[in-house]
Amino acid sequence: MKKEGLFNEKAIEEIEKARALWQGECLRPEDLESEQLLKSASGIPLRLIYTPENVRDMDYLRELGFPGLPPYTRGVYPNMYRGRPFTIRQIAGFGSPEDCNKRMKFFLEKGGTGLNIVLDMPTIRGYDSDSPQAEGNVGQCGVAIDSVEDMKALFQDLPIDKVSVSLVTHLPSTTVILLSMYMVMAEERGIAPHALAGTTQNDFLMETTIGSAPEILPPRHSFRIQCDVIEHATRILPRWNPVSYNGYNLREAGTDAVTEVGIAIANAQATAEELMKRGREPDSFLPRFSFFWDLHNDFFEEIAKCRASRRVWYRVTSEKLGAKNPRSHLMRFHVQTAGITLPSIEPLNNIARAAIQGLAAVLGGAQSLHVDSFDEAYSAPTETSALVSLRTQQIIQVETGVTKVIDPLGGSYYVEYLTSELERRILEFLEKVKSLGGIVTAVETGWVHSLIADFAYRQQRAIESGELPIVGVNYLPSDKKEPPMEIFRYPETEGRQRAKLKELREKRDKVRWKEALDRVRECCHEGSNLMPVVMDAVRARATLGEIQQIFRECFGLWEFPLK
Amino acid sequence: MGSVTQRPIKVLLAKLGLDIHWRGVVSISRMLRDAGMEVIYLGNQFPEGIVAAALQESPDVVGLSTLCGNHLSLGPKVVQLLKERNMEDVLVIMGGVIPPDDREELKRRGIAEVFGPDTPVKQIVQFIEEKVRGRDPS
Ligand code: B12
Numbered sequence: 202m203k204k205e206g207l208f209n210e211k212a213i214e215e216i217e218k219a220r221a222l223w224q225g226e227c228l229r230p231e232d233l234e235s236e237q238l239l240k241s242a243s244g245i246p247l248r249l250i251y252t253p254e255n256v257r258d259m260d261y262l263r264e265l266g267f268p269g270l271p272p273y274t275r276g277v278y279p280n281m282y283r284g285r286p287f288t289i290r291q292i293a294g295f296g297s298p299e300d301c302n303k304r305m306k307f308f309l310e311k312g313g314t315g316l317n318i319v320l321d322m323p324t325i326r327g328y329d330s331d332s333p334q335a336e337g338n339v340g341q342c343g344v345a346i347d348s349v350e351d352m353k354a355l356f357q358d359l360p361i362d363k364v365s366v367s368l369v370t371h372l373p374s375t376t377v378i379l380l381s382m383y384m385v386m387a388e389e390r391g392i393a394p395h396a397l398a399g400t401t402q403n404d405f406l407m408e409t410t411i412g413s414a415p416e417i418l419p420p421r422h423s424f425r426i427q428c429d430v431i432e433h434a435t436r437i438l439p440r441w442n443p444v445s446y447n448g449y450n451l452r453e454a455g456t457d458a459v460t461e462v463g464i465a466i467a468n469a470q471a472t473a474e475e476l477m478k479r480g481r482e483p484d485s486f487l488p489r490f491s492f493f494w495d496l497h498n499d500f501f502e503e504i505a506k507c508r509a510s511r512r513v514w515y516r517v518t519s520e521k522l523g524a525k526n527p528r529s530h531l532m533r534f535h536v537q538t539a540g541i542t543l544p545s546i547e548p549l550n551n552i553a554r555a556a557i558q559g560l561a562a563v564l565g566g567a568q569s570l571h572v573d574s575f576d577e578a579y580s581a582p583t584e585t586s587a588l589v590s591l592r593t594q595q596i597i598q599v600e601t602g603v604t605k606v607i608d609p610l611g612g613s614y615y616v617e618y619l620t621s622e623l624e625r626r627i628l629e630f631l632e633k634v635k636s637l638g639g640i641v642t643a644v645e646t647g648w649v650h651s652l653i654a655d656f657a658y659r660q661q662r663a664i665e666s667g668e669l670p671i672v673g674v675n676y677l678p679s680d681k682k683e684p685p686m687e688i689f690r691y692p693e694t695e696g697r698q699r700a701k702l703k704e705l706r707e708k709r710d711k712v713r714w715k716e717a718l719d720r721v722r723e724c725c726h727e728g729s730n731l732m733p734v735v736m737d738a739v740r741a742r743a744t745l746g747e748i749q750q751i752f753r754e755c756f757g758l759w760e761f762p763l764k
Numbered sequence: 765m766g767s768v769t770q771r772p773i774k775v776l777l778a779k780l781g782l783d784i785h786w787r788g789v790v791s792i793s794r795m796l797r798d799a800g801m802e803v804i805y806l807g808n809q810f811p812e813g814i815v816a817a818a819l820q821e822s823p824d825v826v827g828l829s830t831l832c833g834n835h836l837s838l839g840p841k842v843v844q845l846l847k848e849r850n851m852e853d854v855l856v857i858m859g860g861v862i863p864p865d866d867r868e869e870l871k872r873r874g875i876a877e878v879f880g881p882d883t884p885v886k887q888i889v890q891f892i893e894e895k896v897r898g899r900d901p902s
Contacts, residue, residue, distance in 0.1 A: 322782040322832050334810070337837025338782055412784025415808045454787050541787075545881045578881045580833075580863060654790050661791040665884050674882055688863050691833065761807055763790055 208253045242499035243457035251614035272515040275608040276566045277531040282604035288569035289594045294319030294343035296692040298355035301344035317367045319343040327749030330698030340694025348744050352386040366399035372408035373426035376401045381736040400442040411450040413761045420644045422756040428475045433732035435486040442491035452495035453541045455657030458506045463630030467640040483522045487529035496558040497539040505619035507565025513627050535569040536562035545578035547673040556593045580689040647762030709742035717741040725755035776823040778806040778814045780830040789829035795885040811841040824896045831861040843874035
């Protein structure tokens with residue numbers, strides 16, 4: 202016998218009749234025609250209105266339940282923001298470690314509750330500040346880190362045993378080095394590993410797909426290092442998230458909401474399977490997985506995406522990975538608002554865009570948040586624009602009242618319909634990736650790259666044709682040309698970093714340094730976990746670029762598939 | 765309007781140095797192809813690599829894309845190296861996130877034009893066609 206849904210058959214029949222009447226008598230034919238074309242940003246067909254008819258089969262306890270309980274649609278913690286407000290985690294990253302340290306202190310003074318550090322291009326891609334490749338990019342777009350000494354300067358006087366720290370390391374191959382530097386820095390400051398709370402990004406798609414570069418490690422090796430970091434860090438850092446599966450960057454590069462979540466979950470599932478092959482129990486590492494979403498313009502779809510992704514993750518961890526520990530099922534995620542939606546034209550309008558996206562993140566139950574600044578299309582934020590972003594978060598947190606009630610949009614016929622539809626499409630996407638041989642293969646063959654590039658191209662054409670309206674850009678275009686604002690300029694950093702590197706290289710114990718690097722090389726070939734040997738090399742004052750160069754020599758380089 | 769037999773304009777595009785942001789340049793490369801141009805996208809290259817490719821391909825246009833702040837250190841270097849190889853006729857243009865003040869500086873140092881975010885690609889197509897066809901009315 203069919204289980205009775207939330208609404209009985211008779212009630213649904215009455216609603217159906219009433220809706221038909223409303224449609225026939227109150228709507229114009231052109232309203233119904235326009236309904237045919239109505240779609241969410243990710244292409245889900247939409248109706249003019251949602252009623253109990255659209256959620257007639259919903260099984261409340263199986264699909265929604267209560268926050269902190271399966272399937273976690275309504276939130277990962279029972280008391281959500283009453284117990285733990287979302288972390289206000291604005292990005293800081295420019296110049297030397299000393300420069301960046303000041304911006305982090307500024308955020309904490311103004312009420313920021315977590316740190317979020319981005320690195321300069323040479324650091325992200327594994328080059329020292331004095332390498333030829335780094336020329337002109339040192340301290341630009343992020344902070345320069347060459348050695349553990351820089352890590353010490355970066356966190357000088359900051360309470361890292363109390364505040365959680367996100368290191369936006371992107372690539373596994375630099376994560377293994379930078380997380381080692383972070384741990385050695387803490388060790389030398391006398392802070393115990395169990396006191397360190399935070400996140401490293403560590404996502405092999407960042408190394409091979411989302412960003413292009415002159416030298417790229419092969420996907421399989423990058424994936425191995427991703428798993429090495431997680432395997433090792435979950436043993437020794439009980440409060441660290443060694444990975445943040447990064448849907449954000451995928452979306453910014455060019456995907457819809459379904460693919461954003463689908464690829465991130467496919468990667469998380471592949472990691473879990475690999476660690477299980479290495480003999481680890483899923484419950485020993487799954488509680489430390491974390492995720493990263495992009496909150497884009499389609500307000501309700503984005504909220505539904507947050508809810509659907511929690512439910513999908515629960516289905517994956519419980520049904521596919523056999524996890525038993527409730528903490529293994531919790532999809533905890535950080536959000537950044539969508540930089541790609543912020544144009545250079547009439548930049549102050551971006552305050553409104555980012556606030557609305559930030560609000561969606563909170564309605565979606567995010568654990569931590571960065572709100573982009575209005576000067577996004579120009580440079581790193583100035584202190585002024587960064588403060589507006591920080592204040593936007595605080596306005597959402599304490600003025601709007603949206604954090605009072607848990608999952609306040611739960612039960613909206615529309616949001617529930619979108620949530621179920623997104624869940625279905627994400628699960629379908631996971632099947633597709635599986636049929637292609639898994640996520641690592643889908644990257645190796647360039648399938649993921651093409652998917653993203655095709656989407657980005659279509660989007661660009663839709664902007665140019667006006668099909669995708671952007672206020673002030675292609676919709677009611679602005680006649681203003683110059684930005685009425687200050688643009689952030691990066692402080693000169695290269696000279697200062699070079700001087701520090703010269704001193705480090707002169708002072709370090711050369712024998713110990715060389716032996717440590719030799720062990721890294723051996724380990725690359727042997728295939729045992731890289732993290733312990735990299736930590737030793739960092740202790741011996743090996744630099745980021747020196748260690749990364751060994752990876753390049755041992756693993757070889759890979760040709761980026763987009764032409 | 766050019767005649768039907770006209771050889772397509774040849775464009776060499778590159779991501780400059782370590783910049784990872786490929787979304788814009790990959791979309792542009794397809795849209796320039798849609799506009800009938802022959803486009804070779806080199807991926808990430810430093811100035812030496814770009815100029816070596818230019819020597820081989822003899823393009824009409826070299827287009828550099830950067831969103832990560834290396835425009836002043838690497839952009840003019842491409843112009844200078846092209847000059848050293850007697851390829852000063854090649855039109856060098858740039859695009860990406862480049863602060864307005866730096867655009868003037870780049871133009872002083874030999875970049876023909878700088879296209880910032882939100883530039884319609886048809887404007888880029890028009891600029892290239894005017895400059896290249898204007899110079900070489902074959
Ligand atoms: C999308 C994006 C990303 C994506 C890139 C994905 C990809 N595959 O491309 C992701 C999320 C991965 C990313 C990462 C980073 N990003 Co980013 N990103 C952006 C963003 C939001 C949009 C860029 C974009 O694609 N726009 C759409 C395309 C179509 O536009 P476009 O590239 O500008 O191209 C247009 C024009 O510029 C021009 N054009 C471009 N190239 C060329 C070339 C030629 C020849 C011509 C004629 C024209 C032309 O024509 C195009 C059409 O109009 C910008 C901010 C912004 N709104 O611009 C920041 C931005 C570029 N990023 C920035 C930074 C700092 C980063 C990071 C380095 C941060 C960090 N330290 O971790 C990381 C890199 C991490 C890594 N893994 O290495 C900064 C750069 C700051 C600066 N220059 O001073 C920006 C400006 C944001 C900010 N204010 O902080 N980013």
